[in-house]
Amino acid sequence: MIRSVLTGTGSALPKRCVSNAELSETVDTSDEWIRERTGITQRYIAGEGETTGTLATDAARAAMADAGIAIDDIDLLVLATATPDNTFPATATQVQAALGGRGFPAFDVAAVCSGFLYALGTADSMIRSGMATRALVIGSETFSRILDWDDRGTCVLFGDGAGAFVIEARDMGGLPDPDAAGIIATRLHAEGEHSELLYVDGGPSSTGEVGKLRMMGREVFRHAVTNLSAVLTEVLGDAGFEAGDIDWVVPHQANSRILDATARKLGLPMERMVVTVDRHANTSAASVPLAYDVARRDGRIKPGDLVMLEAMGGGFTWGASLLRA
Structure with missing residues (x-):
């Protein structure tokens, strides 16, 4: 294994x-x-x-x-x-x-x-x-x-x-120890039917230009909270853990309201959410590893901690991964 x-x-x-x-x-x-x-x-x-x-x-x-x-x-x-x-x-x-x-x-x-x-x-x-x-x-x-x-x-x-x-x-030498370091479980999803809610209005095959970002903010917010809380529950079920077992959630840094709403839906205190959106804003695909690196280097995330990574973006695409630091 x-x-x-x-x-x-x-x-x-x-x-x-x-x-x-x-x-x-x-x-x-x-x-x-x-x-x-x-x-x-x-x-x-x-x-x-x-x-x-x-x-x-x-x-x-x-x-x-x-x-x-x-x-x-x-x-x-x-x-x-x-x-x-x-x-x-x-x-x-x-x-x-x-x-x-x-x-x-x-x-x-x-x-x-x-x-x-x-x-x-x-x-x-x-x-x-x-x-x-x-x-x-x-x-x-x-x-x-x-x-x-x-x-x-x-x-x-x-x-x-x-x-x-x-x-x-x-x-791992056999069945993995739940306390051993490493990636434990991951779930990924997509629903292309919602692509018009967050997209770039250009591309090589369509307009021949790069295009600009367009977003329907309220609709994205609603889907984000629902989808993220659902995928976190899926991953916890796959791994045999409960929300209370999580030491840290490293979320996509979209905005503070989505982070607050997701934490409430999971019943987790905001103190367990790694938040860097205040200083970095939304850096899209960079936001999760950037936030993780900040929290690990400042001493919040320690070896042995159970950490949930999660994100949702245009497509819609979303996913989560549970790892032991």
Whole structure:
């Protein structure tokens, strides 16, 4: 019985930090309006020379350093992003090259804000099947490049950043111990019928242009709370745990209201939710690994803790993964 164990984490942010006050100088909004509705106080915006690929590379380097390994020890790279550097090649291959790797599979996964959960589930499955032994799993985004800066309902919500995990195969020797480190259970879902509620109005095959993000905020909120609470319950059932057993929930950092509502629906105190949306805003596929890295490095997440990761994004796609740190 093989289990994928998390051995290193890392993250990266652009150099430029943009406060609500600075944003209100160019957008018809205010610090009070943004804080009240989202909990966001600032976000990081990619500048010249900073791309999804460069942020992913920096996060990957930090994760490998944390794990005490080099790129030659990696045999799989999965990158979750909705904002690739190019239509093709996959940004993952560019990150591979920047890290000095070669030969092993490297590919992108596109599931928007749920992308990291999809990428982690994919890498975990490949490790369990024996196709890989040690993987870099990255979420990286430059959502600032697809925002309509005249739409205050969306442009205030997002930021740029990257987060990365190193996971590796560990032989459990038989039936896995529920107290042993590693990824315990994952569930992934999608419902394409709701795609018009959160989407980008362009693409190579449809308009020939990148397009801008469009969102029906109230409808997304309603689906997010329902879907996330349901998938968390599914994963707990698969793993044989209850909500009260969870030490930490590392959620997709969409906005503080969704986090509050999800915690209430599960009967969990907000003190068990890792919250970074206030300083990073919504970084889409980067938000879960970025938040995890912050909480692990500041001492909140400790070895042996039971941690639930969850996210929902455009598509709709959503998922959750339970792991022992």
